[in-house]
Amino acid sequence: MTTPDFMKTINSQTMAAVIQQYPIAMDFLANYRLNDILKDRPLPKALDQVEDEILEEFGLERDDIVQNFCMFLETFSQTETSLDSVWSITINGGVNKLKEPENISLTISAGEIISIVGPTGSGKSRLLNDIECLAQGDTPTQRQIMVNGAEIDDLQRFEMDGKLVAQLSQNMNFVMDLTAREFLEMHAKSRLTANVDEVVEKCFQCANELAGEKFSEDTKVTQLSGGQSRALMIADTAYMSESPIVLIDEIENAGIDRRQAVLLLAKKEKIILVSTHDPLLALSADKRIVIKNGGIYKIIVTSEAEKRNLAAIEKFDSTLLMLRNSLRTGELITEELLEL
Numbered sequence: 001m002t003t004p005d006f007m008k009t010i011n012s013q014t015m016a017a018v019i020q021q022y023p024i025a026m027d028f029l030a031n032y033r034l035n036d037i038l039k040d041r042p043l044p045k046a047l048d049q050v051e052d053e054i055l056e057e058f059g060l061e062r063d064d065i066v067q068n069f070c071m072f073l074e075t076f077s078q079t080e081t082s083l084d085s086v087w088s089i090t091i092n093g094g095v096n097k098l099k100e101p102e103n104i105s106l107t108i109s110a111g112e113i114i115s116i117v118g119p120t121g122s123g124k125s126r127l128l129n130d131i132e133c134l135a136q137g138d139t140p141t142q143r144q145i146m147v148n149g150a151e152i153d154d155l156q157r158f159e160m161d162g163k164l165v166a167q168l169s170q171n172m173n174f175v176m177d178l179t180a181r182e183f184l185e186m187h188a189k190s191r192l193t194a195n196v197d198e199v200v201e202k203c204f205q206c207a208n209e210l211a212g213e214k215f216s217e218d219t220k221v222t223q224l225s226g227g228q229s230r231a232l233m234i235a236d237t238a239y240m241s242e243s244p245i246v247l248i249d250e251i252e253n254a255g256i257d258r259r260q261a262v263l264l265l266a267k268k269e270k271i272i273l274v275s276t277h278d279p280l281l282a283l284s285a286d287k288r289i290v291i292k293n294g295g296i297y298k299i300i301v302t303s304e305a306e307k308r309n310l311a312a313i314e315k316f317d318s319t320l321l322m323l324r325n326s327l328r329t330g331e332l333i334t335e336e337l338l339e340l
């Protein structure tokens with residue numbers, strides 16, 4: 001929708017209806033100290049009731065406020081629609097740490113899960129960073145990232161900066177002292193989510209399914225464990241983020257149902273790249289990129305035979321999980337326990 005389209009909506013719909021559709025509208029009103037305007041009528045009519053003094057403070061006429069409001073909504077809605085249309089990215093190879101060419105071109109489509117494996121220090125995070133900054137031959141690897149099969153120019157790179165990729169990194173440090181519900185609500189509103197309560201509820205339930213240890217809506221985010229905060233961010237990314245690409249760095253230590261987390265994100269038609277040392281996660285992906293000496297050394301498509309091995313790996317994994325839980329609860333690790 002463009003500014004003139006928003007103008008029509010704003011003139012014909014009550015502010016209550018506009019706010020319900022675009023909760024971020026409340027932030028705009030708060031900026032102009034207009035939180036308390038009458039919401040049972042369209043904005044121009046509501047502004048008629050506002051004292052001149054308040055408007056003079058900002059040096060604005062009533063018409064300017066309406067115009068600015070429409071532009072504000074247009075800016076936010078554009079961020080949403082332009083990102084809807086990313087259906088693939090292509091990694092064009094550069095060079096490894098020895099400056100040998102990678103000689104590859106890999107296209108990854110929406111809904112695909114790609115794992116990245118390789119020894120510590122081999123360059124897995126570097127590859128994720130190249131994708132995040134939409135490298136154009138200007139990083140140490142000289143890789144080039146294309147979007148929807150086409151090269152991107154500086155302007156597009158700038159416009160997509162920070163919007164294309166949601167990065168779930170190892171450490172989730174929350175700086176604000178909000179409850180889990182307040183945190184989710186804040187995100188829902190700033191992302192123009194239409195039905196805030198419903199989405200917040202879904203996110204919260206999903207985070208609790210993923211997290212080993214349950215938490216309540218009133219738990220402060222600063223008090224969540226590493227695993228719980230990771231689960232909260234994964235649910236938040238799945239249900240609210242418009243970013244078409246999700247990069248996950250080392251999910252295995254997080255104490256959450258990591259396989260379920262990755263499958264959930266893929267179901268949302270996102271492009272998922274997971275850097276991992278974990279066989280369960282690596283084989284859950286459609287393909288895995290093997291990194292050696294800073295370069296893409298192999299791309300392996302997960303075969304049906306490998307997928308069949310997942311069941312056996314899951315069994316090992318649940319034994320390990322059970323051992324971890326026994327340790328945590330102060331039990332002794334006996335031979336009987338290992339034979340279970």
Ligand SMILES: Nc1ncnc2c1ncn2[C@@H]1O[C@H](COP(=O)(O)OP(=O)(O)OP(=O)(O)O)[C@@H](O)[C@H]1O
Nearest residue numbers: 095096097119120121122123124125126140141294
């Ligand atoms: N092709 C390359 N050319 C030059 N430097 C590179 C290249 N690839 C990676 N590096 C550099 O090598 C270092 C280690 O890479 P990185 O941190 O990506 O490893 P990693 O595989 O993620 O390690 P870990 O498993 O320990 O997290 C970084 O400084 C990175 O910038």
